[in-house]
Amino acid sequence: MKIDPKYFNRFLAIMAIMAAVIIMFFTFHNQLSDKSDFKKRIFAQDSLQTIYFHNAQDADSLRISDFKGQYVVLDFWANWSDESLDFHQKLADIKNQYPDKLQIIAAAVGLRRKQVISYMQKHPFPFHFVGGSKPFAVFGVPGLPAQLIYNPDGKLQSVFLGFPDKSQYDSLRTLVAHGNEQ
Numbered sequence: 631m632k633i634d635p636k637y638f639n640r641f642l643a644i645m646a647i648m649a650a651v652i653i654m655f656f657t658f659h660n661q662l663s664d665k666s667d668f669k670k671r672i673f674a675q676d677s678l679q680t681i682y683f684h685n686a687q688d689a690d691s692l693r694i695s696d697f698k699g700q701y702v703v704l705d706f707w708a709n710w711s712d713e714s715l716d717f718h719q720k721l722a723d724i725k726n727q728y729p730d731k732l733q734i735i736a737a738a739v740g741l742r743r744k745q746v747i748s749y750m751q752k753h754p755f756p757f758h759f760v761g762g763s764k765p766f767a768v769f770g771v772p773g774l775p776a777q778l779i780y781n782p783d784g785k786l787q788s789v790f791l792g793f794p795d796k797s798q799y800d801s802l803r804t805l806v807a808h809g810n811e812q
Contacts, residue, residue: 665791668772676786678704678769678778683737683760686746692758695784697733701806702780704735706762706771709749713793714775720799722755728806729756737762739774779805 633641672678679694694702703721707714718736725732734757738746743761750759765771772791779788779802787805790798 665772668770668791669789672769672778672789673786678765679780679784679786681765683735683758683762683765686738686743686750686759686761692735692760694735694780697780698784699782700731700733701728701782701787702733702735703802704737704778704780705757706737706739706766706774706776708739708774709741709745715753717775717794718753718755718757720794722757724799724803724806725756727803732806734758735760737765739763739766782809 682691682693684691694704705717705721707718709715721734725734734755736755736757736759738749738759739762741749741763746759746761775793777788777790777794778786779790781787788801
């Protein structure tokens with residue numbers, strides 16, 4: 631097949647657009663598949679609740695299972711965007727509203743201890759700041775931010791991947807306020 635030279639540039643442009651669309655489709659599809667696979671895997675075999683997270687402030691460590699009787703949000707985060715700060719502020723508001731019912735474990739990913747401590751000093755949120763890079767990698771969390779919500783019995787209740795919207799905040803607030811009776 632021979633292409634007339636006067637149509638060659640159009641042909642290349644159309645092929646480039648088609649290739650870009652195909653790449654975008656498969657990239658988006660793969661990301662959705664990764665998130666779906668992670669949720670299935672983590673609900674089926676949730677051992678995150680029993681691993682130790684190293685506290686950023688001191689040499690102590692903690693586990694999700696240390697907070698039986700309370701809801702726990704395990705928040706994998708990084709300081710590379712303003713949305714993380716906004717999310718932490720909204721999460722702190724919910725924590726302050728229900729201080730005896732909710733614990734927040736903020737697991738920093740890709741940050742050095744000094745960076746986490748600096749963030750904590752600038753933003754004194756009522757969270758347990760811990761190192762989260764290793765569990766993030768080991769459990770194959772498909773991106774940041776990611777929040778795993780555990781019920782008072784220590785069972786994984788919900789998983790939010792990506793930046794939460796208003797409905798997710800409302801769901802968390804309702805869950806903590808009323809439990810599963812809704």
